[in-house]
Amino acid sequence: MKIAQVTPLYEAVPPKLYGGTERVVAHLTDALVDLGHEVTLFASADAETRARLIPVRDQAIRLDPRPLKSDLAAHMTLLATVLEHADDFDLIHFHTDMIHFPFFAGMADKTITTLHGRLDLEDLAEVYERWTEFGLVSISDDQRRPMPFANWLATVHHGMPAELYEFSPRSQGYLAFLGRISPEKRPDRAIQIATALGRPLKIAAKIDAADTVYWETVIQPMIAGNPLVEFVGEISDQQKSAFLGGAEALLFPIDWPEPFGLVMIEAMACGTPVVAFRCGSTPEVIEDGVTGYLVETLDQAVTATERAHLLDRDAIRARFELRFSATAMARRYLDVYGDLLARRPFADLPRTAPPSRRTVDELRTFASIGG
Template identity: 85%
Template sequence: MKIAQVTPLYEAVPPKLYGGTERVVAHLTDALVDLGHDVTLFASADAETKARLVPVRDQAIRLDPAPLKSDLAAHMTMLSEVLARADQFDLIHFHTDMVHFPFFSKCADKTLTTLHGRLDLKDLPGVYSRWNEFALISISDDQRRPLPFANYAATVHHGMPAELYVHSPRSQGYLAFLGRISPEKRPDRAIEIATRLGRPLKMAAKVDAADKVYWETVIKPLVDGNPLVEFVGEIGDHQKSAFLGGADALLFPIDWPEPFGLVMIEAMACGTPVVAFRCGSTPEVIEDGATGFIVDDMEQAVAAAGRAHLLDRDAIRARFELRWSATAMARRYLDVYGELLARRPFGKPVPAPDAFMLGGATPANGALAATA
């Protein structure tokens, strides 16, 4: 199958540091190539991929030092390049939310769009009603709740390469928080859980410009004043195995409708259980009492974090390999690709013969018979 993968341009593929969507695209693309498919990736030039790369920008936007840049212009240029090559592919798989809809409406039947973000934003219903010819993938069933009418083809959960993470049969006794410092991720809850247990907490987190005030006024004072808390900062893939594998548990104390939450399966890949609040996708990802615990309040969270070390780390890693590998994700997508391709017409329809030809006579023979 000839497949195009179209990624956002904000991060490299895979990201150098923090980044979710581009990381998923990187691993899906490589897994599809490993399964024998002809894959073309449209991305920035710093992408690392097994696929054929079509570079549409010199580097990813976020780490580009240029002081002035336009993310809209960059994405429009990429979409123009994809459209010019559209006939080369059996299927074009977009990961760019809805920005491509007006450009590709005439060939929507050969596209698939994975929705990676939250769908409870004010202006989205109008978009997904107006362009309902595009087949959509949700990354969790819960993600669909704000837009139940949208044209979903399937839910496909994310996956990660098993070989990217080292399984740690034993932890080093601390709790971990990995993600963004933002109000919806609730790092304050992670600090409270560790403090109430008297356990060390390591926080590997990115501070976006939009969250700088929250960091400076709410979280940093809790970190600076607590000897149990170590703020590590933003880390890359090569550091995650040691960071997550050394933890008794990953704390995922979110307070928003998380569409998926890659860090949960990254922890499982290291054999580390996850303590997650019941929000968004977490009940779909965590098997309560097996790969972690789903909790509803702080009392449950503290108790769960205190007993998480009792879970079987080997079994958690085995569960990751079965459910959450990049290969498992790619196979789920291939099922959807096949269903979409089967719906498309094969070639041009053959015109029905004229009524007088049904008996086998040609127009010429019919005319001759009439004059005989």
């Protein structure tokens, strides 16, 4: 099968540091290649992939040091480039939310779109009610709740390469928080849990500009006066095995409808149990009492964290390999691809015509003026 993967341009593929969507696309793309498919990745030039790469920007946007950038223009150029090559593929897999809908409506039957973010935002529903011809994939069943009417084809949970994470049979006794410093991720809860137990906590997290005030007014003061807490900052994939594998438990104390939560399966790959608040996708990812604990209050979280060491780390790793490996994810997507292709009337309709030169030129012109 000839498959195109179209990723956002905000992070490298895979990301150099923090990043979710582009990391998933990287692992899916490589797994599809390993399964024998002809895959083309549309991404920034700093991507590392076993697929054919068509670069559409010299580097990913977030870590680009140049001060003046237009992410809209970059993504319009991305779509124009995909349009130019669209006739080369049996299927185009978009990971770019809904931005491609107006330009690919004429060939929606050869696309699927995985939605990676939260869907309870104002104005989203109207878009998915308008462009119903695009088949959608959710990354958890819970993610669908704000839009049950949408054209859902399947839910495919994320997966990671098993060989990327080293299993750790025992911890070094500290607790871990990995993610973003933001109100919805609730690092304050992680600090409270560790403090209540008198256990060391290591925080490896990204601080976005939008969350600087929260960091400076809430989290930094909690860390500054607490000898149990160490702030590590952002870490790379290469650092995660040691960071997560050394933890007695990963604290995932979220307070928002998390669509998936990659860090949970990253911890599981290292054999580390997860203590997660029952919110968003966590009940779909964590098997309570097997790979971690699901809690609803801070007191429950403290109790669960105290007994996390009783869980079998070998069993946690085994559940990761069964449910959340990159190969398992790729095979589930291949089922979706096959169902989509089976519904396309190959015998009755000519192959989708390539986009008109005018359409591509209009996209490129729009990109050149930054929208």
